[in-house]
Amino acid sequence: MIEIKVPELAESISEGTISEWLVNVGDQVNKGDSIVELETDKVNVEVSAENNGVIHEFLKEPGDTVEVGEVIAKLNDAEDAASGEGSSPQQTQEQSQGESIEQEESAPRSEKKSEENTTPEPSFSKEEQNETNRPIASPAARKLARELGVDLNKVKSNDPLGRVRPEDVKSHANQPSSQAEKTETKPSKAQKTSPQTSNASDEKSDKPVERIKMSRRRQTIAKRLVEAQQTAAMLTTYNEVDLTAINDIRKRRKEKFLEQHDVKLGYMSFFTKAVVGALKKFPRLNAEIQGDEMLLKKFYDIGIAVGAEEGLVVPIVRNADKLSFAEIERDIKSLSKKAQTKKLTIDELQGGSFTITNGGVFGSLMSSPILNAPQVGILGMHTIQWRPVAIDKERMENRPMMYIALSYDHRIVDGSEAVSFLVKVKELLEDPESLLLEG
Known part of the structure; x- marks a missing residue:
C-alpha cells in the first residue's frame, strides 16, 4: 500500500484545503497523473501521483484542511492491484458478501437452518472499524451530505452492510420537516465545515437566508485587507489624467502593433511604464517597512490586480523597467489568462514592489484602493469618461478623462511625496513620448 501525502507547496505555505478529488476510488492512475486539487492561500495546486497503481481509499474529503506531509489517500501498487490485495473498502465488502452467498449455497441444510437464527455481522475494512464515531459512507454520500447540511450519523442506511450511500442521504434530506427537526437539533460537523452553500433560516428571524x-x-x-488597514497609516490622494495623447497613439499604431507583436496595445503598458518612471524619482513608494528599517527596492516588479472567480489575485510583471510595451502587454495577458483558469504558480504571485489595480474595467468612477501589504503604494485606475475640459480661458473640449488614486503608507511616505508621485504619473501619461526616456 502506497501513501499519498501533501507535497511541499512553497516556503510560506504549510497547509491547504482539498478542493476536489480528480479521480475516484478504484481508478487506475499512472505516475504524473493529477489526483487531487488543493486550494492554498494564494493559488490552487494539483497533486500528482508519484507511482502507478489503483486508488484504494480517500482519507480526506473536499473541504478538509490538510498540512504538508499529511497522508490524504492510499494507493495500491500494480502488484497489489493485480493480486487483489488491499482492495478498496467497497470491494472488500462486496467480495465478503459474495463469499457468504457461495458458502450459504454450498452448506448442508442443517447448517443453513442454524444460521437462520443468527444475524451476520457486517464486514468492513480495518480502517473503517477503527474510525470511532464516524459513519461508514461512500465519498459521494459524504459530499452530498455536506452540500445538503445532513449529519451522516443520523442517516438510516438501507445497505445490507450498513454503508451510507447517496440515495440514503437524499431520503433523509427529503423526510418531513417535523421529523427532520427532531433529528437535527444541532448543526452537524459537515454543516460547519462545508465549502458549499446551504439554505437556512436565520435564528432570530423566519426570513430565508443563504449561509456560504x-x-x-x-x-x-479578508484577513490581509483588514491587517493592511490596521497596521499601515494609509491615506489616498487623487488626480485626473487626460488620455487624449495615449488614445491618439493607440489609434494610429494599434493595427501595426498587433501585426508585429501578436498582442493588442492596451492602456496597462502605458500605466506600468509611467509608474516605473515615477518610482525612479520617488523611491520610497517602492519600499517596505521591516521592523524599524525601511527596505528600498532597486527593482521594479509591478503587481497587476486581476479579478478571478475566487477573489482578487495580484500576479507580478517582473523587471517592468527592462520590458518593452509589447512584452508588458504579453505578460499581463498571459498572467490574466492563468488567473482565470487557476494556473498561476506561487512564484508568479510573490515579491512585487508596487501594485496597479484597474477598477475601471468594472465601471468604477472613483475609489480608494487598499494597500497590498507589505508594499507601501498602490495606484488605482478608473473608468474613462468623456468630459468637457477647459483648454484655455476661452476654449472647451470634450476629452477622455480618468480619475487616478494613489493609496500610500504615511509612515514612510510624506504627503507631498505622494502627491508629487501622482503628478509625475499624470505628466508621463499625458506626454507618452516621455515614457521612452523616463519609463
Missing part, C-alpha cells in the same frame, strides 16, 4: 462558507483564499484576502 468562505473559501480559503477569500478568508486570506
